[in-house]
Amino acid sequence: MWFLGWTYLQQDQQRTEAEAYRRAEASTQAYESYILRALQQIDQLAELVAGNAQLTRSDESLTTLLQQALQHQPSLGSLYVTDEQGEVVAAALSKGKVTAAGSAADRLYFQVHKERRVQGLYVGQPAIGRVSRSWVIHLSRARFHADGAFAGVVVATVNPQYLVDFYNEAQFGQRGLVSVTGIDQVLRARRSGTALQFGDHGGQTALARQIEKSPKGVFLGKSHVDGVLRFISYRVVPQYQLVVYTGLASDEVFAHYQIRSERLIEFLSAATFFICLVTAGLTLLAIRLEQSRRRASLAEDRFQAAAHAQLDPFMMLAAVRLEDGGLSGFRCDLANPRAQQWMGDTGASLVGQVVEPLMPAVLRPHLGRLYAQALNTRTAIEDEFSWHTPQGDVRRVVQQIVPVGDGLAITLRDVTQAHAREQLLQEQRAALEKSERQLLAITNNVPALIACVDLDLVITFVNDTYQHWYGPDATPPLGKALSEHWSPALCEQRMPYVERALDGERVEVLVTSETTGGLRTLQNIYIPDWSSDSVVQGVYMLSFDITDFKRTEAELSRLLYQDALTGLDNRLRLNEALPQAIARARRSGRHIGLLFLDVDRFKSVNDTHGHAIGDEVLKKIARRLTLAVRETDRVVRLAGDEFVILLEDLGSPQEADGVAAKIVEQFKAPLALDKMALQVTVSVGVACSDGTTAADGKELLKLADTQLYVAKAAGRNAFASKEA
Template identity: 35%
Template sequence: MHTDTRPPLLSRQRLSVWILLGTLLSALLPLIICLTMIGSYSEHKARQHVLAQLRQEGDDIADELVQRLWFHSSAVRALINWTLLERNQPGASHVNEQRHFAQLQHNNPQFLWLALVSPEGKILQASNPALLGKTLPRLPRQQQQAEVRGPFPSLFGPLPGPRQQRAELLLFIPSPLLDSRWFVAALDWELLIQFLPNMLMQRANWPRSEMLLLDPEYRILFSLPQHDSRQLTPELVAAIRQADAEAKPVAWHHGQRWFSLMVPMMSATNLIIPDWQLVMRESEKNGLREWQLLEDKLVITALLALIVLSGLAYRLSRHLARPLETLQASLEDPAQQSVPEVSGYYEAWLLSRVLAELQTFEREQRLALVSLNQTLELQVGERTAELTNVLQHATHAFISLDPQGLVISWNRMAEQWLGWSAEQRQGQRLPESMLSAEVNLWLRQWLVQLKDPQPSRVSQQREVQLTSAQGETIPAQLVVWSSQAGTHFRLNLILDDIRERKAAQQALQASRHQLQTITDNMPALIAYIDRDLRFQFVNATLRHWYGIEPSQAIGASMASLLAPEVYPLMRTQAEAALQGETRRFERTQWLHGQLRHLHTIMLPEHGDDGTIKGLFVLTQDITTRKQLELDLQQQAFADTLTGLPNRRAMEEQLPAALARADRTGHPLALLFMDLDGFKAVNDTWGHDAGDEVLRQFASRIRAQIRETDQLFRLAGDEFTLLLENLNDAPGDARRIADKILIAMQQPFCLDAAQVVLSSSIGIALHFPGMDRDAEQLLAAADDAMYRAKHSGKNRSCLAGE
């Protein structure tokens, strides 16, 4: 029976389509990149060209406007000179001067009016009588006579009197006279700017470009073509300056984008012109018109190239795919017995040869598979018989059920355990009394899964209670899984008698309970840790010490239970113990608000194969023992009468002090002292009085020395004083000795009487590098003390003097 394995129509794209797409993409991608780069470069150049044209036009207009202002400023200079001459003529009067101003204004129609102004800005004389007495809103600062020659600023402002229809805005060109008054001429604004339209119309790009003249507050003074007089915002002015630097258009009031730049007014003459600025602008659409035409040509050229390239790519794809289509047709045709050999190019010919060889190889493999299948069926029959024999003699009860729940197999061990023979149960259901209702329901769910075309093959196990035919209850381990033999499915059950295991578990549980009871009542923390440093056993001491229940610690890691300051030490010791070494160590830890000393033993547990299975950990609280050791140590090094360190303490500390002196380079001194007349105190008032004298003597010495100096009682009334880190060793030692001798002048207050005693002091010095040990230094101080006593007592003596 032939099976149609051909793919559905259009389920895969043909090779010719992929070749066509690949060819087009390979050519189209570089073409798009080139067009993008050309377009970007040409657009940038077009923007720069537009701004360059606007800058040239703005510079020309600004230069022409400055020349006009300079020309009118020169006329003002001539009028000033003429006025000065007229005012100096004999018979000059106020009426004549007013007539003279009117005549000057008539002869110079470019000025709206002429006026003589006081330093405070008041108009004293004018060509227009209506201006007399008015005050100019703006005027330059007062000029000194040395500054009369100028240059002078040109001010822009409104007319102080009634405005004329044709002169909404005026230009003031003031100049100071010798008597501190000003001569002011108001220039006709329309005459000043009437050349601008003609000048712009002569440009090649007019009326594409526009011009705006702004005052310092960015108000529009004049524009071509005419605009409203709204004021430009500082944000728009900043955007214009930024766009000039980046060659980009700016969005104006109504959202239209313009190429814009600002041209400041600058003068090369001595004329100080107003702070005006020219704004030249051209719409983005007009400015980039030529670039857009170029872009359209590039797009049309690219489309034509793409059409031609598509035709060539299609012919190439058809040529490459034709041999493969021939092979495809032969493979999809059921009547075709062999793959034909195709021509065209080498790869297609080679593919046809390979496919033909594969077709021959497939026929041979099919014949071999038929023979192998027959052999396998025979082997399966043999293996089935062998498996049946094994199951019959197995040590576990084995039962097999079909999808309807009927017994297929019932081995000998099932007969012995359960009391039913295989003949009795063959083809029958399991006895209802053999298993509990819950287990029977669970098995029925497994049987439902067997009816599924793809039943689950995962095995499951659980402990159950079996009831035999004789009514005996047997604990067992039940394992259930499904198997398949051809198209038939079966449910397999293996029953294992676990009565001995249950008894062993109960005994083990009792042993564990007994061990837990014993360890919980021991005054130590006992635990067992596995190789992963997790607690597997811990006694009740954990609750008493740390407030953690032992049941919560089972399975927890050492890092989660121990305090952060304790865990590093415990982990290091545990890792060493896991290498087979018994570890004993001590540590301190705060428990219940007290610093406790703990002693821990980690004992590795060795398995039968020699590996380390885990660690037994025993921790004891040895705080009481430690405190006893510290008390004994303190008693061994302290004098019980005075509380001072004794001779034994001095014998340990003096060599260390000599080593420090050699290392630091600072000398030290040892003072040997005893009490003069101390024996008489004991003989007269008793040993209790003598003990009180010794305590007061030690107290007086401690009051005269530094905290870092060390005072020792050797025996009887003999004391030594160790002074370290001295700068002037002889002088520092004598000063301390003198202070002690002065302190001894005060009487000792006893219960029986007051006595006055003195002290003899011997001083021995040690300088860094001296070859002298502690015994020699002490002997030298002792010898110096006896020399002081023999010299009259109540003094100090330096060894070597």
């Protein structure tokens, strides 16, 4: 019995450890997804800003872009952009305003990007923010010029606590652990309970030694921070040079096991005592049976031995009759030791005593009726009842009543523990069903389409989001193969990624799909379903609708390059287009022309008629300029009443002069507004180049600006030109 108990405890301990590792692995996998999703969103935002930012100090457009980007990432504390020297050229805070100033040249993240030690997003070490004056983590991405030269960095800051908000006490206990550290062994963020640490250098810790062996795994280790022994699961995230890991405190994991172990040992000790007691009683009974062997028959001896050998209480009762033959009660003719204990061992034998006075008073009417019924009907009866012991415990008992001659054979069995175990099983089953309902409720309410397929690619689960996307009348495709549910085009598009997930790879892919809400952009994640023996048994398929994010991204790009008032290209677009046009002219041998326009005495229009009329005048001028040039020419509003026209593929500089003269002539006709006609003239400066005399667009633009002032000095409403 003790060997079986020890074996059970060993197996229970092994199961508890295995379950702890499984929970830790599941938590780490979910935490890795949480970190990847958060960093990828920030990385996409930083990449958008890096791709569009220009090296213009205090540029209002760039600052506006940063502020709009922050509105879509409320978790960020700030966004700023530096040039190749580390000087901050534009910045935005999620709370408050900041002027672009200062330098990041001494920051580690700037040096890492400048030396090109990393590609993509770099998760920096915790540091004190120079604006917020609080601990932050810098998430940075390098910017590059068109020729590939380093142009500076785009930096987003987050509170270190943001990286460990995944922690919750219900999942990890009071001393569990959620942490993310760098491959450089510098802690980015760590949370255990309410304690938060960051910035420590780990050194040669147990985790570092494990990472050297494998990029992911589990182990049991003691923390050098708080000394707590935990079941640790870790995963290396190579694209961000990070390690994510979670842990469950060993003492919390084994709490229920310790209780079960103590209870089992108590039970085994009590059972050993009772077995020894029964053995002693049986030995005494054997001596007494030997002494009475000559007075009893062989059948009597065998019956007595069988009765006394029973582990359950057993009694033989004889009917006590009145003179008229009526039943008066029952007398005990035989009682085994367990029956003696059951009836209350007072030192006196039960044999020969009337049993009614020995019964609990509350049970006497019930037992009296049953005994009389069994004796009169000669029918065996099985009955269950409960009663309170003198110690205050409630005991449940099953008794068998069998008529034997003019008496009864009574067998009693204590089923209290069996009933308690059954009730515990029912409670555990109810708790499991409740947990399944809660999990299903959560799954059906997350903003993602979740499905599961088995090894045969048959759909085994689909959450309620399916009907939200495809309509309430859409029937979930449970039991269907993916090849039946998906169209041939979708199978060709997505099946290779599903097959990679079946091979054990976590796969992410952006696709488009038609739903009841129209064409949507989806981020699909395919996760292998690993069994306990590390065999893929299916695939979890998650689809996130990122259509609104993509629309916002496109709108930000449009706002970045378009003038809000006139709809023309803005300075940023010109800064990109002009060097490209010069390069094309250099290759083709053709000329390009740059017309720098200024509205004559535009300030008087605003002063006389108001800014609303001034805006309408600018729109009319933009429209007239667009109609005056070719579709291949580019009309740009620099700022205020200044416009630039870029002419390409010119045979000679005189063609640019002809366009300038045409534009001046166009403005001899008044502008027709809603309630008036307004006479407006323009002055034009013309610069022309074949691409070999201008190193970049700035020189050509400066030359056109100079000619503009020549035209104004000549009396306005004219143009002046010069070839570079």
